[in-house]
Amino acid sequence: MNKKILAGLCLWSVSSVAIPVLAADSDPQQCLECHEPIEDWAGMTPEQIIEAARAPDNKRHEANMALTDEQLRLIIGVLIPPK
Numbered sequence: 001m002n003k004k005i006l007a008g009l010c011l012w013s014v015s016s017v018a019i020p021v022l023a024a025d026s027d028p029q030q031c032l033e034c035h036e037p038i039e040d041w042a043g044m045t046p047e048q049i050i051e052a053a054r055a056p057d058n059k060r061h062e063a064n065m066a067l068t069d070e071q072l073r074l075i076i077g078v079l080i081p082p083k
């Protein structure tokens with residue numbers, strides 16, 4: 001099989017799995033309404049971001065309370081890709 005087609009197929013199968021997972025509740029867009037992740041969360045580890053995202057004293061974060069660590073991790077992985 002032609003290599004380009006093979007690579008295309010791989011990409012397609014990867015994204016068709018990843019997109020439904022992200023589309024559910026872990027839509028990175030919900031953080032972008034208020035945040036500029038690269039600037040706002042500079043120097044923070046994913047663990048610190050998850051903790052801050054669910055800190056109960058932040059009224060603006062009410063929607064985040066419903067998210068699991070796993071969902072937040074997915075979102076954060078998209079917004080600030082690991083180097």
Ligand code: HEC
Nearest residue numbers: 030031033034035040041048049050052053060061064075
């Ligand atoms: C409705 C607006 C809003 C949304 C949506 C929102 N945040 Fe925030 N977030 C805030 C505000 C306001 C602060 C406090 C900023 C400050 O103290 O300067 C904050 C603070 C934070 C902080 C601490 C660092 C900082 O920027 O001050 C983190 C980390 C964070 N948010 C993560 C998230 C994540 C992850 C999401 C998406 C799952 C999210 N936030 C969605 C409003 C929002």
